[in-house]
Amino acid sequence: MIKPVSELARRLGHTFSNESLFELALTHRSCGNRNNERLEFLGDSILNFVIADDLYQRFPGAREGQLSRLRAMMVKGETLAEVARELNFGDYLRLGSGEMKSGGFRRDSILADSVEAVIGAIYLDAGLDTARGFILRWFEARLNSLDLEGSVKDSKTRLQEFLQSRRLDLPEYELVSVEGEAHSQTFHIRCHISLQPSPTEGVGSSRRQAEQEAARAMLVAIKQEASA
Amino acid sequence: MIKPVSELARRLGHTFSNESLFELALTHRSCGNRNNERLEFLGDSILNFVIADDLYQRFPGAREGQLSRLRAMMVKGETLAEVARELNFGDYLRLGSGEMKSGGFRRDSILADSVEAVIGAIYLDAGLDTARGFILRWFEARLNSLDLEGSVKDSKTRLQEFLQSRRLDLPEYELVSVEGEAHSQTFHIRCHISLQPSPTEGVGSSRRQAEQEAARAMLVAIKQEASA
Numbered sequence: 001m002i003k004p005v006s007e008l009a010r011r012l013g014h015t016f017s018n019e020s021l022f023e024l025a026l027t028h029r030s031c032g033n034r035n036n037e038r039l040e041f042l043g044d045s046i047l048n049f050v051i052a053d054d055l056y057q058r059f060p061g062a063r064e065g066q067l068s069r070l071r072a073m074m075v076k077g078e079t080l081a082e083v084a085r086e087l088n089f090g091d092y093l094r095l096g097s098g099e100m101k102s103g104g105f106r107r108d109s110i111l112a113d114s115v116e117a118v119i120g121a122i123y124l125d126a127g128l129d130t131a132r133g134f135i136l137r138w139f140e141a142r143l144n145s146l147d148l149e150g151s152v153k154d155s156k157t158r159l160q161e162f163l164q165s166r167r168l169d170l171p172e173y174e175l176v177s178v179e180g181e182a183h184s185q186t187f188h189i190r191c192h193i194s195l196q197p198s199p200t201e202g203v204g205s206s207r208r209q210a211e212q213e214a215a216r217a218m219l220v221a222i223k224q225e226a227s228a
Numbered sequence: 229m230i231k232p233v234s235e236l237a238r239r240l241g242h243t244f245s246n247e248s249l250f251e252l253a254l255t256h257r258s259c260g261n262r263n264n265e266r267l268e269f270l271g272d273s274i275l276n277f278v279i280a281d282d283l284y285q286r287f288p289g290a291r292e293g294q295l296s297r298l299r300a301m302m303v304k305g306e307t308l309a310e311v312a313r314e315l316n317f318g319d320y321l322r323l324g325s326g327e328m329k330s331g332g333f334r335r336d337s338i339l340a341d342s343v344e345a346v347i348g349a350i351y352l353d354a355g356l357d358t359a360r361g362f363i364l365r366w367f368e369a370r371l372n373s374l375d376l377e378g379s380v381k382d383s384k385t386r387l388q389e390f391l392q393s394r395r396l397d398l399p400e401y402e403l404v405s406v407e408g409e410a411h412s413q414t415f416h417i418r419c420h421i422s423l424q425p426s427p428t429e430g431v432g433s434s435r436r437q438a439e440q441e442a443a444r445a446m447l448v449a450i451k452q453e454a455s456a
Contacts (some may be wrong), residue, residue, distance in 0.1 A: 037292035038291070038292055038295065041284070041296060042280055042281065042284045044280075045276045045277040045280035048276060048277070049274055049276070051273075052269060052270055053273070056266060056270045062266070063265065064265035064268065067269050128356065
């Protein structure tokens with residue numbers, strides 16, 4: 001079931017003047033000529049600029065090479081696909097029937113492209129400051145976790161350190177299901193911690209990736225709890 | 229002789245609140261740790277965004293691949309070095325003594341980087357709209373000459389077509405000098421047309437490149453004449 005984009009817009013917290021632009025941003029090229037590729041081109045450049053600007057201010061002592069590396073980590077497909085999953089873009093993607101059947105809404109590249117296209121749509125709809133606000137919100141936790149050595153601690157490590165610092169039990173990762181054929185499996189993982197009553201879920205093309213996803217979802221859940 | 233950056237700022241038409249930022253943008257890494265590389269990182273992302281945005285609006289029918297190709301042509305080092313030459317950045321570059329002696333102020337890569345760094349400095353000094361204004365002014369003629377087949381007509385062709393359309397004599401390209409050793413020669417060319425009393429000059433690492441430069445300078449001169 002493809003859900004209406006108005007629902008996603010509401011959840012993101014933006015009222016589009018031109019909602020068809022938002023729908024276009026979620027329309028994959030497998031649907032035909034009217035698709036999100038042009039918006040993706042535009043959004044990619046906005047994302048690169050906003051992240052570059054943030055890193056420039058955030059790390060006044062960083063050399064150019066370090067800034068480039070940090071940005072590459074932020075805007076690479078894997079990171080963008082994580083963002084798309086956190087925001088549930090998969091439920092709202094318009095895909096051609098072939099991509100639909102083969103589970104395109106879970107594919108990293110399609111998810112990543114949709115994030116860039118949505119950024120492009122928000123920019124055209126409401127200007128750079130609004131687009132910048134969304135980008136920085138979506139990337140805030142990742143940007144905060146960067147250090148100059150250019151390593152982002154992965155989500156499992158960060159979750160573990162968070163729990164250890166509070167002398168809590170370590171998380172448990174439960175394998176819920178494995179779907180698909182050998183060369184294109186999808187793993188579903190649940191992450192349980194004593195602090196949170198409900199587990200979080202992660203989906204990925206490897207067990208490790210699905211665990212990272214579930215851990216990241218848990219970090220988001222903890223943060224939401226803390227700021228509620 | 230390195231000229232004061234305030235002179236260049238005046239010629240560009242921007243009064244810097246923080247002129248040391250502008251000086252930094254013109255300071256090559258051969259001068260030491262305080263150099264323009266960070267500003268170049270920032271300016272590169274601004275340039276990419278502004279050009280992407282312009283192309284998106286300019287070519288509503290273009291596919292993503294075409295837009296990417298057109299942008300690549302606009303932001304490639306060769307184009308940026310041309311922009312730097314048109315704006316005489318070479319006269320204002322701060323170079324280490326080694327680069328100075330070897331003529332670094334004429335080197336494409338150093339010139340191209342300085343354009344990006346200056347864009348970064350203008351952005352930090354005066355915001356995106358001001359930076360966008362400068363970029364679009366500097367690239368206006370090139371953007372106007374783009375067509376969707378992704379080919380920019382080169383300057384010699386454009387100058388020739390301009391003159392033919394007015395039934396004027398074709399331009400003459402005069403070789404003024406060739407400097408340097410065989411593997412790193414610098415060609416100086418003058419372009420003469422009957423319409424303009426003074427010739428324009430072009431410098432390049434090949435005769436063809438120097439002619440293109442001289443032709444482009446002539447197109448700029450004609451345009452300035454026309455708008456005066």
